[in-house]
Amino acid sequence: MTARLATYSPFHHIVVFCRFLVCLLSVSALSACQSDKASTSQLASPDWGEQKVYFVLLDRFNDGESSNNDFGQGEYSPTQESHFNGGDIQGLIDKLDYIQGMGFTAVWVSPPVLNQWWSPKAEYGGYHGYWAKNFKQIDPHFGNLDDYKALAKALHSRGMYLIQDIVVNHTGIFFSYKGNEFNPNSPLTNFYLSAPKEDTYDAPTQSPFDQINLLNPSHEKAAIYHWTPELENFDSVEQQYTYQLGGLADLNTSNEAVLAALKESYKYWIEEVGVDAFRIDTVKYVEHDFWHRFLHDEDGIYPFAESLGKKHFLTFGEVFQFSEPLQNDGEKAIAEYLGTGEKPELNAVINFPLYKDISRVFAQGIATEELAYRLQQHMEVFPHPRFTPTFIDNHDTPRFLAGGSQDAMLQSLALLYTTPGIPVVYQGTEQALLETRQSMFAGGFASQQSHFNTHSSFYMHIQKLAAIREQQSAFTEGKLRILKSQSFGPGVLAYQLTSVHEHSDKSESALVLMNTAEHTVVTGNMSTSFGANNQLNTLFAHKVEPTQSIVTNNNGDLQLVLAARAIMILESGQTFSTTSHGEPSKQTLAPFSVNGLENIAGLTFTDDTGIQGSSNRPNAQLAFILDGMWDERITVNTDENGNWDYTLQIKDLGRMTKTLMIYDTASQALSETATFTAVQNRATQEVRVSDPQNDDVGPTGTYQNLQHTQSGKQRDMLELQARTGGANLQITVKMKEVSEVWAPAFGFDNVSFSLFLHVPELAKKNASATSVLPMMNASMPEGFDANTWHIGHVAFGWGNYLFDASTANSARRGQNVGSAPAIHVNHDENTVTFTYSGKAMGISDWSNTSIYISTWDIAGEGHYRKISKEGGLWEFGGGDSTSPKVLDDAFLQLHN
Incomplete structure (x- = not known):
């Protein structure tokens, strides 16, 4: 920070700040500051279903004009996430070649309007644009009206479109209630202005939004705001519409004056600048x-x-809003904001339920069936799915790579670009950034160098995916059909899209196949619409042999072996007269038939069970494939009559859906798939320890909790239990309190769990190990039986990250592991349970594993909360920036 501030003299601060004050004093002065009498060109609306959107958080994208960085109000500190960093409109203009080079056709910019620069109450700044003070004025940190017009013109001249982020729900953090105690019959009680500024108070500068003070009778009468406290009950419709979200002054949007002012404010940007679309914040x-x-x-x-x-x-x-697994409650809820035919509302909503399951399936390794279901709901619930924006992360969520691997992120992007909807990519994804609000330019938050490499792997991947999307209409307007998914964990996801061209019988079709597992899988038979003996063309491939030929069989079916994390995007190609896979020699064998699997389909097994059956392959080798795991197939020899015997092993702790297929090595044919349930409740090892109550005070015993109204005893552990069975491990943590007031995706909030496991089996394999606890200012504490860890796990309300120690250091976690633990929350018992699949980590035996677990809190964007001497609403107290980020902790030790 000092290096950059040193380039400005005190005189510079005075001149720049005075210039800004002059701009605020009068309308005529404002016009002089932001004069551009020339009309801005308007572009007709495009087919939005054909567009690809790049989302820019202005302050964190590119610093094009350094003179507007600092206005001397303590709001600018480029190395801090909480302050203005210096990005601006001119910086965005300077990088349009970079953006267009990836194939994007529209740019969504965070709100460029004048914001509250700093909130003493929140100890945070409005650099992001969502704390407006004037909805009709450009914030001088971003430039001026001329700059914004220049951006629109530059985009339009390229045939690109400008999407402005807007807010109507609230302004900034300007008033509050002491202790959040509110009497609806006496709103003046406990009311106070939360942003004092010398002898006055901070407030919006635009009428009527400047009437912020309930203590002023004329402001009270105008009722521009709901005079309410912070929202606490997310199930209350009244609070949802009238209470303050995160302390932000809630506008009385049922007031005619407010409605009129907001209409006028946002029509201004369409007419004056030529804005082409709005993204609308906090719609619900x-x-x-x-x-x-x-x-x-x-x-x-x-x-x-x-x-x-x-x-x-x-x-x-x-x-x-999200959906429950294999439910469409989230889609239906957000679709309500599209209105009805008689009373329409918005014409599109962002698909948050799909976002959640993209992360859960690709990054965390849950069943691909859940994403298949989510894609079907995307196509069925929304009247116009092709106009529904889709995304993998944004400025309010953890980065995908915070918990997912690069292979997993590529699969996620491939899904966005090969399904109807408007793909939205957040800045920095193409550079594999890890921090949510990391600056793209050197010297900004978390960036020692610039991040505009046009040769980075993801920049080029996005280029390629964009080109494929443009050449294949099925990806933007096709009907989607799921060909294959599985209900038991990571593995195959396959879907086909077909579009019929208007006014013709011509159709286009494409097939997308992915393996979300970290091991090779076999797809099983997939019934395509490509017809028999069609050698498909490859549009995009990842983790696939370049010489691999993909041909449908005589029935138009396809079966493939997919390597770990493989991606294949295919379209119809040349049709041959040969038989399956172009290998006529296989015609000499009778079609493979087998029976016996039907006897286990749909059943539940709790113990090892022998099964028998027969085939038309006497004295042959059959391969039994459990859960599609090709590399772990077991060979079974048939007798002279083609009979076979096989044992189902039921060892892994928990309840799991599983599949079994039989493969004929001679004809390379597969049987149908039998699905069954395995339940194992008997633990082979179990340990339980108690943890003292009220010891959530840090390693020094002096830490203070967060001071916001929702902060309670969510970080105080009372008991820990570990159970193992087969390759699975379950860890259950009993808490003093478990809450979900912020509607978290994983069912608990106001706490993060950091778990570190030393696994002797991995130690024998010389797996990477370290004693450093990443991002926590800490190392393994004394008293831990093993002072190093092999596997780390971080879980909070919106994130679930499993990683190894291979690249871990004090500043970053290690390499992400593809299958994060399942999380189950029991609010009646105040427990959180994590279930780990050892198979996903190469672990078959958890004996003698040492477990260290600690609590803290992680923000929704994914960073550990700060600690300082005094503490605050969102900062822990009793330490400093170097103090360990550990509030409560405990140990567990498994045995043989």
Whole structure:
């Protein structure tokens, strides 16, 4: 920070700040500051289903004009995540070649409007743009109106589009209630202005939003705001629409003056700048009637945009809500904000349920069936799925790579680009960034160097995927059919898309296959629509032999062996007259037939069980493939009558869905798949330890908890239990309190768990080990039976990361492991249970494993909360920036 600030003199601060004050004093002065009388060109609306969107967080993208970085108010500190870093509109203009080079056709920018620069209450700044003070003015940190017009013109001249992020739910953090104690019959009680500024108070500068002070009778009468405390009950519709989200002043959007001012504010940007679409923040916290009127009234956004030639002005809303596994409750809930035919609202919503399961399947290794189901709901629940934005991470979520591997992220991107919807990629994904709000430019937060490498692997992958999406219409408008998925964990996900061209009988079809597992799998038979003996063309391949020929059989079916993390994107090719796989010699064998598997289909087994059957292959070798694991297939010899015997082994702790197939090595044919359930409740090892109550005070005994109103005893552990069976390990933590007030994806919030395991089996294999606890200012504490760890696991409400020690250091976690533990929360018993699959980590025996577990809190974006001497709402107290980020901790030791 000092190096960059040193380039500015005190005189510079005075001149720049005075210039800014002059701009705020009068409308005429503002016009002088931001004068551009020339009209801005308007582009007609595109087919949004054909677009590819790059999302830019302005302050963290590129610093194009250093003179607007610092206005001397303590708001600028480029190395801190909480402050302005220096990115601006000119920096974005300077990098349009970089963005367009990846194939993007539209740029979504975070709100560029004047923001609250610093909130003493939150101890955080409004660099992100979502704490508005004036909805009709550019924040001087980002530039001025001329710069914004120049951006729109630069994009339009390239045939690209500008999407502006907007907020209508709230302004900044300007008032609050002491202790969050609120009496609806007496709103003045406990009310205070939370952003004092010398002898006055901080407030919006735009009328009527400047009427922020309930202590002023005229402000109270105007009722521009809901005079309410922070939202605590997310199940309450009243609180959802009228209470403050995170302490942000909640606008009274049912007030006609507020509605009119917001309409006028956002029509301004369409007319004055030529904005082509809006992304709308915090949609679910505003009542439905507002959305209908804001957008559809005669003086609303849609009619106004249409008058300027934008007949499909896209508005895609953020409705942060997920679905339960194999349920579509989340999709239905967010689709409500599309309105009805009689009372329409937005014309698109962001698909958050799909985002969640993209991460859970590709990064955490849950069953591919769940993502298959989610894709089907994407196509069925939303009236226009091709206009529904899809994404893998953004500025409010942990980076995908915080918990997923690079192979997993490539699979996620491949899914975005090969399914109907508008793919949205957050800045830095193409450079494999790990921090959510990391700056792209050198000197900004978490960046010692710039991140604009046009030869990085992901930059080029995105280029290729964008080109494929443009050449194959099925990816943008096709009907989607799931060909294969599995209900028991990582493995095959296969889907086919087919589009029929309007006014013709011509159709286009493409096939997408992925293996989400870290081991080779066999797909089983997949019934395609490509027809018989079709040698498919490869559009994109990853972890696939370049010479591999993909040919359907006589029935148009396809079966493949896919390497770990393989991706194949195929389209119809040349049809041959030869038989399956182009190998006529196989015609000499009778078609493979087998029976016996039907006797286990749908059944549940709790013990090892022998099964028998027969085939038409006497004295032959058959391969039994459990859970599609090709490399672990077991060879069984048939007798002279083709009979076979096989034993199902039921060892792994827990309840699991499993599959079994039989492969004929002579004809390379597969049987049908039998699905069954394995249940093993008997633990081979079990250990339980107690942990003292109220010892969540850190290693020095002096730490203080977070001070926000939702912070309680969620970080105080009372008991730990570890159980093993087969290759599985279960760890259950009983807490003093388990809460979910912020509607977390994993069922618990206000706590993070950091677990580190020393596994003797891995030690024998010379696996990487370290004593450093990444990102925690700590190492393995004294008293731990083993002072190093092999496997690390971090879990919080919105993240579930499993990693090894191979590349771990104090600043970063190790290499991500592809199958994160399953998480189960029991709110009645205040327990959180983690179930680890040893097979995913090459572990068959957990004997003598040492387990260290600690608690802290991690923000929704994925970073550990800070600690300081005084502490604060979102900072722990009783330490400093170098103190260990450990609040409560405990040990467990398994035995033989």
